[in-house]
Amino acid sequence: NAGVTQTPKFRVLKTGQSMTLLCAQDMNHEYMYWYRQDPGMGLRLIHYSVGEGTTAKGEVPDGYNVSRLKKQNFLLGLESAAPSQTSVYFCASSQTNRGSPLHFGNGTRLTVT
């Protein structure tokens, strides 16, 4: 059981380049999330999805776009990367039951130069 899988694990981008981070879960979870983790700031929600075909903005959505074309996949896109987007990105998923916890991926370490 793989759980939540993120690809890639590491990436270095130059300012202005674009990229897509892929998150896949095999637990049939309805909810999926993208967080960024920065020192001293904890985890901040970028975007989330409550089901296939739906997306919503989180706390820090600017500069990012997402898509949930299939229930098991949640893509995070950076159209024009900026140094401020240097961070560790975590994908997570959960069931819809009240009290269900988040299940996290291993993270993607992104550096924008």
Next chain:
Amino acid sequence: AQRVTQPEKLLSVFKGAPVELKCNYSYSGSPELFWYVQYSRQRLQLLLRHISRESIKGFTADLNKGETSFHLKKPFAQEEDSAMYYCALSTGNQFYFGTGTSLTVIP
């Protein structure tokens, strides 16, 4: 607005000493609270959730609605407890995290 506060960024204790990691929340509804742990360069893992009222790896946490707190406690810290700990609040389809407390257990 929902908020989770972890007042200590860094916490050091000696092995065998008690440890308490503080978490306070603000939420007008009925909260669902969790503690997550992140060991060095690993993914975040669920440690505790308040609805389970369980003890994991010797840690416990009690929800105090009067004080709006969900402090994490362990009577005797171990070196393997050294990690980053995050308190999280669920409002249904969103989770809000505190800024985390880095715990170091000194041998």
